[in-house]
Amino acid sequence: MRVRFAPSPTGALHIGGARTALYNWLLARGAGGALLLRIEDTDRERSTPENVEQILDSLRWLGLDWDEGPFFQGERAERHREQIAALVRDGHAYEDEGAVRLRVPEDGATVVADVIRGEVRFEHAAIQDFVIARSDGSPLYNLAVAVDDLDMSITHVVRGEDHLSNTPRQVMVLRALGAEPPLYAHLPLLHGPDGKKLSKRHGAASVEDLRDAGYLPEAVRNYLALLGWGYDETTTFFTTAELVERFSLDRVSRAPAVFDEPKLRWMNGRYLRELDEQELARRLEQRLGRDGLRAPVRIAREKLQTLADFWPLAAFLVERQPFDEDAWGRIMGEGDAEREAAERLARARSALAGVDPFDEQPVEQTLRGLVEELGVKPKAVFQPIRLAISGSSISPGIFESVALLGREETLERIDAALARVREG
């Protein structure tokens, strides 16, 4: 089995393209065959180093490798011209105002064998003699693709459904060249939540967007595999090895799918929590360009769905944060309420000052003791502390956070909050 992924080098790798790449990769790996990469671009102007590198980067990030390539279609122009000349010589094509057209028979039909859709029949009467070379002699897509697939001995062409209507033309070129076409599989398209073609308006639209949004490549692989394919009634999580083993084209659905980011977020959170602490810290440190995040990761990880969620939640553990005014208003209140909250905070300060060792357990014991002593609800004591140390109403567990900050830092931050109350 020889399979190719053939992106157009127009820049970012679209999510739909990423799924096509994944399916090709799973197929190649599952069969122990080769995946080859061809940059589909008869007009080599578009294959700028930046555009190509962007695509390769996205594929690498996804963990999809290739055995051969990338090949550039633009570099094969001589071979394409050769075959165009051969088609004219053999009477399969003719010149028309400088351009070269392939002869399409008046009668009959070309049947495309599609693994996903069955046999799709295209009547010749509805297809014009189509152009395979421009007046300047340069080859057109439908010619170039057919010649390349043939020369590269491609056995399976897996691509988006938008190519289905072009396929009979490619099959006709192949037959005119005396070759049998490969097996085709046209994947359903991917849409945004509004049913329209997926675009930046919908949020993430490219692999780059997904990386920036803090998704893990292993989660993206799992999610993408399930957009248009299902293994059985209940299985949702697949290791990549399982995908390689179980993926098959005959279970790919025919209907378009909607890219649903909330489900990816959920799945990403599951993958995030399965990562061991050290590995998660490593990825976050790399992403944020910082060191020493191991401890914050330990206490914040259960609340994360994406890597991007970490810093807003845990930055206060590394550096002091300004107070969130809304949170202050909600937690401290005004007037008497604020004075009472401040009083509880002051009591917490005194209690914490005497905790030794300043570890999670003793901190919890002390603060719960204070709650009992004051006869108030736990949050009446804990929320002002949370606000004082984090500046926010949301944080990892209060005991872990306080213990991690240490006595000195915790007391300083509480003092700063109390000073703010005094100063109005």
Next chain:
RNA sequence: GCCGCCAUCGUCCAGGGGACUAGGACGCCGCCCUCUCACGGCGGAAACCGGGGUUCGAAUCCCCGUGGCGGUACCA
């Protein structure tokens, strides 16, 4: 216009003549857990596009309609 593809909960995927009172997941709602936010647990609402046919029996097969999408370039 013409050609082609498609149609099960809001979304993704199962089910492909009887096991369907249609299954799982996300999301949503409720309850539990709880120091916030999450996580986790339990429960709930939620779908076979419409009409004809075939059949003892249709979500499943066929036809028509409707709707969505794609193509119809000297683009890829």
